[in-house]
Amino acid sequence: MTTNSPNSTAAILMEALPYIQKYSGKTIVVKYGGNAMTDPALQQSFARDIVLLKQVGINPVVIHGGGPQIGNLLKQIGKESHFVDGMRVTDAETMDVVQMVLGGLVNKQIVNMINQAGGRAIGLTGKDGNMIIAQKMEHPDVDLGHVGEVIEIDASVVKMLEEDRFIPVIAPIGVGRDGTSYNINADIVAGKMAEVLNAERLLLLTNTPGVLDKQGVLIEALSQADIQNLIADGTIQGGMLPKLACATDAISAGAKSASIIDGRVPHAVLLELLTDQGVGTMVTP
Numbered sequence: 001m002t003t004n005s006p007n008s009t010a011a012i013l014m015e016a017l018p019y020i021q022k023y024s025g026k027t028i029v030v031k032y033g034g035n036a037m038t039d040p041a042l043q044q045s046f047a048r049d050i051v052l053l054k055q056v057g058i059n060p061v062v063i064h065g066g067g068p069q070i071g072n073l074l075k076q077i078g079k080e081s082h083f084v085d086g087m088r089v090t091d092a093e094t095m096d097v098v099q100m101v102l103g104g105l106v107n108k109q110i111v112n113m114i115n116q117a118g119g120r121a122i123g124l125t126g127k128d129g130n131m132i133i134a135q136k137m138e139h140p141d142v143d144l145g146h147v148g149e150v151i152e153i154d155a156s157v158v159k160m161l162e163e164d165r166f167i168p169v170i171a172p173i174g175v176g177r178d179g180t181s182y183n184i185n186a187d188i189v190a191g192k193m194a195e196v197l198n199a200e201r202l203l204l205l206t207n208t209p210g211v212l213d214k215q216g217v218l219i220e221a222l223s224q225a226d227i228q229n230l231i232a233d234g235t236i237q238g239g240m241l242p243k244l245a246c247a248t249d250a251i252s253a254g255a256k257s258a259s260i261i262d263g264r265v266p267h268a269v270l271l272e273l274l275t276d277q278g279v280g281t282m283v284t285p
């Protein structure tokens, strides 16, 4: 990409000034999905975008996934992944792998990428500082094992870091009041974190252009009522379910919007946040 291309950082910045003023000092929660982080060049452009936001006075908080990366390691040890309603059924051995992959490998890869791009990232899981308190997620038909749902988030450590020029990078692992480890879908953690931090925007980066209709055409804007209909008629399934559940919850809790955006587009975060050009689906009340 040259500096003259329409999506270059310089070109985006020209259009960005009013948005920079609008979001200055505000928190933006960015969920970086495991499917969106497979290409090294895109990883670099993501890291640069996050650093640039921080440099212009906006506070990004990164919540990351890593579903495909967990699946790969499970496969290597001969375990099949099994999902129910977008949640990975998590037995004790799978929970260990989830902690290794999310809390270790993926978290530190993202921290390293952001730091290489000139930022100061700090990687945490929800266990650090008792940040994400969780309980077992019950399902009417299946025992989901260590799959957790969020009871409470104590975001004091995140606030402390963002006030001190750091970029928090959080793996979606929670802890029960009795010390049990929980595997929580990263979209759900991002939604709750956006609520607790009173974030100005919630961006969910994934590997589709956004929410697609039955013909595969991008739906640019979705209301709460549209979502219920699209779930009922089977248009929205699998990994898209927790994204829309979290978008809906964040909006019910007062967020103005939540956006599901195409992480395969270079500089997707800057384009969505700092230009008039949307790169996905915006969910509104």
Ligand SMILES: Nc1ncnc2c1ncn2[C@@H]1O[C@H](COP(=O)(O)OP(=O)(O)O)[C@@H](O)[C@H]1O
Binding pocket: 032, 033, 034, 035, 036, 065, 066, 067, 068, 205, 206, 207, 208, 210, 211, 212, 213, 235, 236, 237, 238, 239, 240, 241
């Ligand atoms: N209506 C829909 N529009 C777009 N994607 C959908 C839809 N319904 C289900 N999906 C699926 O949701 C996936 C995104 O969720 P997921 O795989 O969990 O991504 P991530 O790792 O980014 O969280 C898409 O790749 C697609 O297979």
Ligand SMILES: CC(=O)N[C@@H](CCC(=O)OP(=O)(O)O)C(=O)O
Binding pocket: 032, 033, 034, 035, 064, 065, 066, 067, 068, 070, 086, 087, 088, 098, 147, 148, 172, 183, 184, 185, 186, 187, 239
């Ligand atoms: C309970 C549950 O499903 N947890 C997820 C956590 C990672 C995640 O959410 O990763 P993506 O955002 O890349 O899908 C999992 O085990 O895959």
